[in-house]
Amino acid sequence: MKxxxxxxxxxxxxxxxxxxxDNALSIQEVIEEACQALFQVETPxxxxxxxxxxxxxxxxxATIQVDTNIPIWRLPYALNTYLPPxxxxxxxxxKPLEFHPRYDAKNKTYRYQIENSPFPTPQxxxxxxxxxQPLDIEKMKEAGQYFCGTHDFKGFCSARTATATTVRTIxxxxxxxxxxxxxxxxxxxxxxxxxxxxIAGALINVGRGKIPPKEIPDIILSKDRVRAGxxxxxxxxxxxxxxx
Amino acid sequence: MKxxxxxxxxxxxxxxxxxxxDNALSIQEVIEEACQALFQVETPxxxxxxxxxxxxxxxxxATIQVDTNIPIWRLPYALNTYLPPxxxxxxxxxKPLEFHPRYDAKNKTYRYQIENSPFPTPQxxxxxxxxxQPLDIEKMKEAGQYFCGTHDFKGFCSARTATATTVRTIxxxxxxxxxxxxxxxxxxxxxxxxxxxxIAGALINVGRGKIPPKEIPDIILSKDRVRAGxxxxxxxxxxxxxxx
Numbered sequence: 001m002k003x004x005x006x007x008x009x010x011x012x013x014x015x016x017x018x019x020x021x022d023n024a025l026s027i028q029e030v031i032e033e034a035c036q037a038l039f040q041v042e043t044p045x046x047x048x049x050x051x052x053x054x055x056x057x058x059x060x061x062a063t064i065q066v067d068t069n070i071p072i073w074r075l076p077y078a079l080n081t082y083l084p085p086x087x088x089x090x091x092x093x094x095k096p097l098e099f100h101p102r103y104d105a106k107n108k109t110y111r112y113q114i115e116n117s118p119f120p121t122p123q124x125x126x127x128x129x130x131x132x133q134p135l136d137i138e139k140m141k142e143a144g145q146y147f148c149g150t151h152d153f154k155g156f157c158s159a160r161t162a163t164a165t166t167v168r169t170i171x172x173x174x175x176x177x178x179x180x181x182x183x184x185x186x187x188x189x190x191x192x193x194x195x196x197x198x199i200a201g202a203l204i205n206v207g208r209g210k211i212p213p214k215e216i217p218d219i220i221l222s223k224d225r226v227r228a229g230x231x232x233x234x235x236x237x238x239x240x241x242x243x244x
Numbered sequence: 245m246k247x248x249x250x251x252x253x254x255x256x257x258x259x260x261x262x263x264x265x266d267n268a269l270s271i272q273e274v275i276e277e278a279c280q281a282l283f284q285v286e287t288p289x290x291x292x293x294x295x296x297x298x299x300x301x302x303x304x305x306a307t308i309q310v311d312t313n314i315p316i317w318r319l320p321y322a323l324n325t326y327l328p329p330x331x332x333x334x335x336x337x338x339k340p341l342e343f344h345p346r347y348d349a350k351n352k353t354y355r356y357q358i359e360n361s362p363f364p365t366p367q368x369x370x371x372x373x374x375x376x377q378p379l380d381i382e383k384m385k386e387a388g389q390y391f392c393g394t395h396d397f398k399g400f401c402s403a404r405t406a407t408a409t410t411v412r413t414i415x416x417x418x419x420x421x422x423x424x425x426x427x428x429x430x431x432x433x434x435x436x437x438x439x440x441x442x443i444a445g446a447l448i449n450v451g452r453g454k455i456p457p458k459e460i461p462d463i464i465l466s467k468d469r470v471r472a473g474x475x476x477x478x479x480x481x482x483x484x485x486x487x488x
Contacts, residue, residue: 011366056367076363119320121373122255122330123300123482231388238367 001067003099004075006031006045007091008060013126013235014086019049027051027087031062034082034089039066048101048242049108052194054234056127059109059241061101081230101242107171109187109241112200112232116207117180129200129236135207137177143206143213144173144184146220147199154223156199157192158231165193175203182207185240199224200232245311247343248319250275250289251335252304257370257479258330262295262304271295271331275306278326281384282312292345292486296438298478299373303353303485305345343487351415353431353485356444356476360451361424372425373444373480379451381421387450387457388417388428390464391443398467400443400474403434410436419447426451429484442469444476 008031016024035043048061070078075092083089101124105214115121115128116135117199124130147170154166170188184200202219205211211219211229219227252275260268264276272289292305314322314361319336327333359365359372360379368374391414398410414432421427428444446463449455455463455473463471 009363009366011369058365058367080363085364085369088363088366119253119324119332119334120329121302122253122332123302125255125329127367241445 001065001097003063003065003095003097004072005061005063005095005099005101006075006079006089007093008062009058009088009090010060011086011126012051012054012056012057012087015053017053017055018049020048027060028062029082030087031079031089034079035064035066037082037234038070038078039068041066046084046101048105049239051237051239052234054126055237055239056235057239060239061242062102062107063095063099064221065097099244101224104244105190106243107187107189108191108239108243109185110191111238111240112186112196112239113186113236114182114200116177116182121180124181127238129204129233131204131207133208135182135204136209137175137182137207137211138206139213140182140203140207141175143203143211143216144175146213146216147173151220152223153192153195153220155219155225155228156195156202157225158194158198159225161193163192168195173199173223197232197234197237198228200236201230202228204232205229209236225243245309245341247307247309247339247341248307248316249307249337249339249343249345250319250323250333251337252306253332253334254300254304255330255370256295256300259297260295261299262291262293263290271304272306273401274328274331275323275333278323279308279310281326282314282322283312290345292349293483295481295483296341296478298370299481299483300479301483304483305349305486307339307343307345309341317396328367343488347423348488349434350487351431351433352435352483353429354435354440355482355484356428356430356440357480357482358428358444358448359425360421360426361422367423368425370479373448375451375475377452379426379448380453381419381426381451384426384447384451385419387447387455387460388419390457390460391417391430395464396467397436397439397464399444399463399469399472400439401469402438402442403469405437407436411445412436412439414451417443438475441476441478441481442472444480445474446472448476449473
């Protein structure tokens with residue numbers, strides 16, 4: 001039996017999210033079916049973390065436990081022949097049997113993309129949140145720095161969050177602008193449910209002038225979900241990378 | 245009666261192309277229906293040129309002749325409320341009644357995008373041609389320069405081309421690479437049917453080492469469609485800009 005780590009890219013537009021569920025097509029289900037077709041045996045997928053409906057990934061990670069003679073380098077090609085074009089296995093590596101994709105993750109990087117222009121670009125509609133009011137990028141950059149470090153992010157997670165602690169560490173948060181595209185890239189030791197999208201929403205409110213950058217530390221300390229503002233739309237979010 | 249020039253962006257993925265046709269949904273038909281819904285009268289659209297199925301636009305141009313009191317700056321917003329999210333009117337301008345979007349066009353710019361990497365990125369599948377063999381970008385740049393100038397492009401158009409002359413002038417052809425994305429941007433006084441996609445296909449063959457760059461002038465002179473190689477896939481192509 002081998003413990004194989006898969007690195008996976010997907011376009012989440014047409015899926016109900018990562019996790020298998022009744023009555024809706026999930027990315028996990030589609031990959032598990034591809035594995036079953038290839039290995040001719042049920043192959044449950046253990047994911048590093050969930051992504052919501054319409055959220056994308058360029059570096060999602062999951063493991064499978066399987067007994068196979070297919071050379072490891074060939075596995076992505078073999079699995080991709082059973083996958084639709086919006087899900088692609090980009091890497092396969094053998095790991096020790098005790099390796100766990102969620103518990104062993106050291107940090108994760110997410111990207112949130114905003115199109116800031118008078119009219120939305122149709123080709124970006126599934127990959128960005130569209131904002132027509134001009135956003136003040138300098139204020140957003142200033143505000144972004146206040147999220148870095150170790151904080152209790154209780155005010156920056158969905159009420160549905162069930163976790164022992166809401167303390168997380170953000171190692172880096174970079175905001176860049178290229179033409180009409182604003183990109184927030186954020187790396188941390190872990191993220192609460194909806195945390196990146198709520199931070200993105202708060203940063204958009206900063207850019208619009210609704211929240212002064214200097215108020216961010218106070219909003220974090222308040223642990224008040226309402227003060228952070230709306231959760232930004234799912235299609236702007238991409239899980240970029242998980243490091244072990 | 246006003247002659248109004250619309251600048252249009254669209255994601256061509258789900259359409260049979262620009263031109264109205266039976267049994268398949270075209271971009272022209274969808275915009276004409278939006279115009280009819282807004283103006284309450286049949287409003288034929290006169291396009292600057294056709295695009296094929298799955299081909300995109302960021303700067304397609306078309307005119308409508310209509311009697312309306314809606315201020316010109318409001319027209320894009322008004323029309324967009326009747327359009328699906330994959331078609332967006334980005335500008336409206338009033339033109340003299342004799343202005344013709346096709347005959348008055350001075351030059352057009354197209355972009356062809358190639359993803360050159362070991363595995364395709366799902367989010368790019370509808371907007372790039374995927375090539376896994378490493379492409380030699382320097383050879384492609386060298387070859388690209390031979391297309392510039394005035395040439396008879398008879399060997400670089402579909403057999404279905406019906407036109408008085410196959411002579412066209414290419415003013416500029418730039419090839420750039422950013423990470424795994426290779427972009428060919430080409431400006432000319434006009435393009436024959438499939439011409440940009442056949443040039444892109446030839447440049448891909450150059451990048452693969454199948455055609456030496458120095459052979460391009462000879463292939464152009466030969467007027468032999470077969471020597472240019474395969475027409476590159478439609479989804480890599482975007483009509484960027486039309487200048488008047």
